[in-house]
Amino acid sequence: LKPSKPAQTGPERIPGVEHIIAIASGKGGVGKSTVSANIACALAQQGKRVGLLDADVYGPSQPRMMGVSGRPASPDGKTILPLRNHGVTLMSIGLMTNEDQAVVWRGPMLMGALQQMMMQVQWGALDVLIVDLPPGTGDVQMTLSQKAVVDGAVIVSTPQDVALLDARKGIDMFKQLKVPILGMVENMSTHICSECGHEEHVFGHGGVAKEASALGVPLLAEVPLDLQIRLASDGGAPIVVTQPDSAQAQAFHAVAKAL
Ligand code: ADP
Numbered sequence: 001l002k003p004s005k006p007a008q009t010g011p012e013r014i015p016g017v018e019h020i021i022a023i024a025s026g027k028g029g030v031g032k033s034t035v036s037a038n039i040a041c042a043l044a045q046q047g048k049r050v051g052l053l054d055a056d057v058y059g060p061s062q063p064r065m066m067g068v069s070g071r072p073a074s075p076d077g078k079t080i081l082p083l084r085n086h087g088v089t090l091m092s093i094g095l096m097t098n099e100d101q102a103v104v105w106r107g108p109m110l111m112g113a114l115q116q117m118m119m120q121v122q123w124g125a126l127d128v129l130i131v132d133l134p135p136g137t138g139d140v141q142m143t144l145s146q147k148a149v150v151d152g153a154v155i156v157s158t159p160q161d162v163a164l165l166d167a168r169k170g171i172d173m174f175k176q177l178k179v180p181i182l183g184m185v186e187n188m189s190t191h192i193c194s195e196c197g198h199e200e201h202v203f204g205h206g207g208v209a210k211e212a213s214a215l216g217v218p219l220l221a222e223v224p225l226d227l228q229i230r231l232a233s234d235g236g237a238p239i240v241v242t243q244p245d246s247a248q249a250q251a252f253h254a255v256a257k258a259l
Pocket of ligand 1: 025029030188227229230231
């Protein structure tokens with residue numbers, strides 16, 4: 001982790017939080033939440049004090065992926081106590097609603113909830129807060145970077161052209177918001193059949209590396225499309241927790257080390 005930027009007027013630092021790193025994608029379903037959860041757990045295993053803010057307000061998946069449930073308490077009625085698992089302090093709008101309940105709120109209400117999750121949660125002393133953003137270039141991204149000093153963003157994409165096209169828009173948005181791009185992660189990079197070992201590039205290959213090099217940002221990792229990654233997340237413990245020595249876990253550790 002690089003030294004913190006000095007606080008500016010406008011965006012604030014969250015008290016006690018040294019760095020904020022956003023994990024973003026242009027499209028949904030490319031594995032942004034999976035990458036966020038694994039990076040957060042990898043950072044915790046590397047001895048960092050880590051928080052994970054699930055800002056994917058319309059599709060919060062961190063409670064499930066991080067194996068956390070139950071309503072966070074608010075003993076003083078003003079601040080919220082986050083939950084904790086796998087060494088990571090977690091807050092998600094999914095913890096404030098039932099899992100099968102849709103969040104049917106208009107923009108201002110959502111932005112209020114986001115601001116509350118940033119500023120009214122007792123995060124404690126953190127080296128880094130990982131923010132799992134919703135896909136795209138909307139209100140949440142803008143609110144986050146207007147209200148809080150975001151030290152950098154990691155862009156997750158599959159190598160598929162349609163995903164890359166949207167990733168490019170995301171990168172352009174962060175440039176406009178003056179948030180540095182720390183690098184890109186190619187997810188679902190290749191698939192290796194667990195039966196026969198045959199390798200197939202389901203979504204193409206090398207697209208993210210090419211894009212990263214064209215944009216002059218590092219390619220932080222290529223993560224395979226892998227059944228174990230999916231099973232681990234669905235079971236409530238990311239693969240860096242369930243299989244810390246696997247090549248997949250090492251790929252996430254490499255990303256965490258590069259931040
Ligand atoms: P996003 O946050 O971009 O919408 P998710 O992280 O929720 O994407 O991933 C979408 C689905 O794909 C989830 O079911 C997740 O378990 C699965 N998934 C994500 N990355 C991988 C991977 N590398 N290998 C296998 N399954 C994956």
